[in-house]
Amino acid sequence: MMRRTIPLFITAFVGSILVIAYFIPHPPFDQLREDFSIFFDIIAAVAFILGGGNLIRMHGNRVSRREKGYGYSLVTVIGFALVLVIGLTKMGNPDGFRNSSVTAAGSYFDLAYQYVFRPCAATMFALLAFYVASASFRAFRAKNVEASILLLVAFIILVGRTFVGAWLTAWLPPSLDFLTIPYLADKIMTVLNFAGNRAIMIGIALGIVSTSLKVIIGIDRSYLGSG
C-alpha cells in the first residue's frame, strides 16, 4: 500500500505546485520552475553513478568471465576509467586543480575530447550523408499516392537547392513564373511545410498536456505497475 501511495503523492504534489507556480509571480514561486529544472539536472548527475556503474559492471563481467570478444569490453573499461580519473583530478590542467576549468586547453581531458570524442562523434554524425542517400533511394518510389507526393516534393526541394533547379525551368515565360522550381520550392517550404509542422506541433502539445495530466493525477504510472 505505502509502496505505491507515497510515490503517487510525491508526483501529484510536485506536479501541481509547478503548474500553479506559473501563475504566481511573487518570490519564491517566480523562481520555482527554474529551480526544479536545476533539481532535475542534479538528480540526473547523481544518476550517472548508476549508469556509469552499470556500464563498468557489465563490461567488467565480460572481461572477468573471458566472454567472447571480452577484449573490446576491456577497451571500454580502460577508456572509461582513464577519462574519469583525468577528468575528476583535472590532470594536466595548465593552471592546476583549483583554478582551471576541466575543459581547459592543454589538459588531458581536453586531449581526450579533441582526439577521441570529437572525431568519433563528428564521423558518426557525418555517416548521415550516406544514409540520407540510401534512404532516399529506397523510400522515394512512386508506389501509391502518398509515396508519390513524398517523392515529388523531396525531388523539387533537392533540385531547388542546387543550380539545376533554376536552370531546369528557366525557359518558362515570366507569366508562368509560378511553375518554376525555385518558386515552387519556396512555397513548399514557406507555406506547406510550415503548415504541416504547425499542425504536428499543435497535436504534440495537446498530447503532452494530456500525458502530463495523467502523470500528475497518477493514472499513467507504468513504473509502479498498472492496476
Place this chain on the structure above:
Amino acid sequence: MKRIVWWGLLGLVVLVLALRVAGGEMRSPFADLQGFGVWFAAFLTLAIVSFLYNDNPIYRFAEHLFVGVSAAYWMVMGFWSTLVPNLLGKLWPSLTARWFMPGLAEQARDPLWFLYLIPLAFGILLLTRLLPKGGHLSRWALAFILGTTAGLRLIAYLTADFMGQVQATLVSVAGYTPALTPGGAGVFSFERMFWDLVAVVAILSALSYFYFSKAHTGAFGRFSRLGIWVLMVTFGAGFGYTVMGRVALLVGRVEFLLADWLSVL
C-alpha cells in the same frame, strides 16, 4: 584470396603513408602529442566510416572506445558543471570555493539554499538501488522526477506550442494590405490570398488527421486524407531540405582527413 587482396591493399596504404611521412610531406605520428592525436583521430574516423561496408574489428574497437570515453566525459561534465556549482556550491559555498571554485568565494549564500536539500535527498534515495534491500525507496526519486517533468512540460507546451501556434495561425486571408499611411491606397494580391488560404486549409486538414475519436469516413475522411497529403509534403520537404546540412558534415570530415592529416589540400 579475398584476404590477400585486403592485406595487400592495406600494406600499400601503409607504405604510401610511411613514404609521405619520411619525405616530410605530412605530419609524423611520433613527432609530438598533437601529431599522434591527429593520426589517432584519423584512424578513428576511418574506423567508423568502415561500418558502412560491414561490421569489423576496427569499428568494434572504435565503438567500444568511444562509448567508454564519452560516458566518462559526460559523467565528469555532470560533476564539474552541475554537482559542484549547483549542489555543493549552493549548500556549502565557502567549502566549495576553498576546494574547487575560487570564483564562488565572493558570493553570499543563497537565502533559499535549503531548497537544494531536496535534490540531495532524492539523489540519495535514488542511490538506494545499490543497496541489497530498500531499493523501492528509489521509486520516490522517480516519482519526484516525473512530477517535475509533468508540471514543467504541461505549462510549457500549452503556452508555447498550443496557444502560440494557434495564435500564429490567426492571420487574415483577404490578401489585402491596408495602407500604412493615412490616405494611401491598400494593396490587394491574389497570389497572397491564394497562399494564405492554402496555408490555413493545410493546417486544418492536417489537424483533422490527428482527430482520433471520429471515424475518418465521408467528407471528414476526405478532409483528413488531404491532411495526410499535407503531412507527406511536410516530410518530403523536411527530408530534402536537410540533405545539404548532412553533406556539409561529411565534407568537414573529408577536409579533416585530406588537410589536417594527409596535408594534400
Place this chain on the structure above:
Amino acid sequence: MSRFIRFVETFNSLDKRWIFLAVGVAVVTATIFRLTFPEIPTPMVRAIYDKVETLPVGSRVLLPFDYDPGSEPELQPMADAFVRQCAEKGLKMYFIALWPLGQSMVEGVINRVLLEEYPQLRYGEDYVDLGYKSGGEGVIAVILTDLKKLYTTDARGTNIEAIPMMAGIANIRGFDLILNVSAGYPGLKEWIQYAGTPGNIPTAGGCTAVQAPLLYPYHPDQMLGLMGGIKAAAEYEALMMEGYPKFAENKARYLTALTRMGPQTVAHLAIIFFIVAGNVAYQIMRRRKGAAR
C-alpha cells in the same frame, strides 16, 4: 530474361554499399578538385550587389560585423566578398562591431583581404576600424546622432580627429549604405530598426541561414537585400566573378563559398540521380510484373 531486365532488377534492389561508395567518391573528388558550379543569383542577393556597384567612387559604407568565431565558417565568405567589392569600387569603408569578438572578425578581414590583396589602400584614408562598443542597439541609436560621443578614437587608439576619412563626419546619417554581417542579436534587425529606417540609410546585409526567414519581412521597404548562409554567399561570389573575371583564377582564395557548395551540389546530384534511376527501374519492373500476370 534479357540482360537489360536483369540489370534493372539488380539496380532496383541495389546493395546500399554502392550508393555509399558513389556518395563518398563524389564528395571526396569534389573536395580535392575544388569543383564549383554556376550559381544563379536570387533577386535579394543581386539587389545588394547592384547597390554596391552603382555607388559612386568615394561613397561611405558602414560595415558592422556582428558575429564571432562560432559562425565564422558560414559568414566569413560574404564578409570577404563585401569588402572586396567595396575595395574594387573605391568606396570608403567604416568597420564597426557590436559583438566583442566582432572586432577580431574585422581584423581578420582587413588582414586577409585589404592588406594582402589591396596593399595600395591606406588605413585612415580608404578604410577605418572603429572597433567594438558594448551597448547593442543603444550604440546604434547614439552614433546615428553623434558618432564622437562614443567614438573618440578608432580601434587602434588613434584620435578620430586625426583620421582623414573621419573629417566632417558627425554621425552615420550621411552614409550611403549599411552593409551588415550578423549572426544574431544585436545584428541586422537592430541596424534596420535603429539606423536604417529612422536615419533613412539604405541597409542590407547577410546572416546565417537559420536567421534569414526572420528578416524577410523587412524586405523591400526597410532592407534592400538579404543574404542567408553559404548558398547566398556563393551566389554573391558568382556575381563577383561575372563582374570581375579575375576572381575566377584563384578559387581557393576568392570563391570560398562556391567551392564549399561544390561537394554539396555533387552529392545532391548523385542523390537525385539515384532517386530518378530507382523510380525508372521500379516502374519497369512493375510494368513487367503487370504484363506477366
Place this chain on the structure above:
Amino acid sequence: MPSTAPRPAGRSGRGRRRGAPPGRPALLLAALCLLLAAPAPGQEVPPLPADPPAEAARPQPPAPPPPPPAEVRAADTPSDSGRSVTVRWSPPAEPAGAGGPLLGFRIERATGADGPFAAVGQAPPGAVRYDDTGVDNGVAYYYRVVATRLDAETASAVAGPAIPRPQWINTNQWNVFLILALLLGFNLYFIEHIKAGGKPFIRKIAGLEAVTEAVGRATEMGRPILFVPGIQDMNDIQTVAGVTILGYIARTTAEYDSRLTVPTSRALVMTTARETVKEAYLSAGRPDSYDESSIYYITDEQFGYVAGVNGYMVRERPATCFYMGAFYAESLILAETGNSIGAIQVAGTAQPAQLPFFVAACDYTLIGEELFAASAYLSGEPKQLGSIKGQDVGKLLGMVSIVIGVTVLSLALVTGWEPLRRAAEFVREFWSTELA
C-alpha cells in the same frame, strides 16, 4: 548536443504586427517571423515610419524642436516578480518636414522628482513603452522620456513616483488559465466518463496495430526485440510516453517468452525502464523471466549511444526494432542500420524534424501526437483513453478558433469596421501568451 537549434522563446509582438508589411512572402511566414523575432528586452516596437521623409540632415533653417512625448506614465509593472517599472507614453505628433524624423526615445530615471535624471535605456521611434528592470523593490522612482532628433531633443514632463513591487497573482495570464482549465476539465471529464462505463471510439492507428504483430514476428523467428527509448532523459514527456509503451511491449514479450533488449542513453531512463519492465513481467505472472541486465546504459553521448546500438544491431540481429521517444539526428542512422539487417521497424516520436526520416526508413511511424495516443491506448487501462478524447476536444477548440479568427480578421481588414477590428484583436489576445 542534439543537432537541432532550440526555438527562441516565442513572443508575439502586438505592435510588431503593424511593422513593415511583408513583400512577396506569404503573410503566414511573416507571422512566424514576427512571432519568433523577439523584441529587445523590455521594449515594444510598434510601427516604424513607413515612409520616412526623403530629405534628412541637410542644413536647413533651424526647425522647432520635436514635440515632447505626451501622457508619460510610470507605474509598477503589473503581475510580475518586482524590480521592474513600466513607462508608457503617447506617440508625439510628428510635424512633417520640420527637422527630419524622430530618431527614437531616451528613457531617463531619477529617485527624486527634481532629478538628477540619468539615461536607463533607448527605444526606437514609434515605441510607446519601456520596461526598466534595473530598479529595486519599494523605492520611489521618477521618469521622463526624451524625444531625440538629429539636431534637437525634447524631454517630457516628469512622471511618477512609481514603486516596484512583486505581485501574488499574474492576472495577465487569465487566458492561459482559462484554456488550461478547459483542457484539464475535458480530460478529467472523459476519464471519469470511461470509468463510469462509457466506451469511446478510437480510430485505427496503423503503427499501433503493428506493435503486437512485430512482437509476434520476433517470437516466431526466435530473435530478440530491440526497444530504443530515445536519447532524452526523463524530463521529456516523449520519453515518459515511450516507457509506457515499453511497459506494454514487455507484458507481451513476457507472455510470448521472447527476448527484449533496452539500451538507454540516460541512467534515469535505465532505472525507470527497469522498474517498468519488472512490473510488466510481474503482472504477466513471469517475474522469474525478468532479466535486469537486458536493460542497460550505454553513454549519454548522442553518437556514442548510436555507435553502441548500431553495433548491437549488426551483431545480435534483432527481428524487430522499436524507436519510441525523443530522437534527433541519430534517427536515420538507427533506422537505416535496422533496415539493413532486415528488421521490422516501428517508430514513434514527437520530434517534428525527425519524422521525415522515420517515415522514409521505418515500416510504421507513430506521427507526433499518435505517440501519446498510442501510449494511452497500449497502457491497458481503458480510462486512459479518456485523455485521447480530451486531446481531440483541444484540437477542436484550436480548429474552431482558427476558422473564426481567420474569418473575423479577414473581414475586419477588408471592411475596416471598428467592432470587427476589436473582435479580431480580442481573438488574437485570447490566444496570446505574451505578458501585456
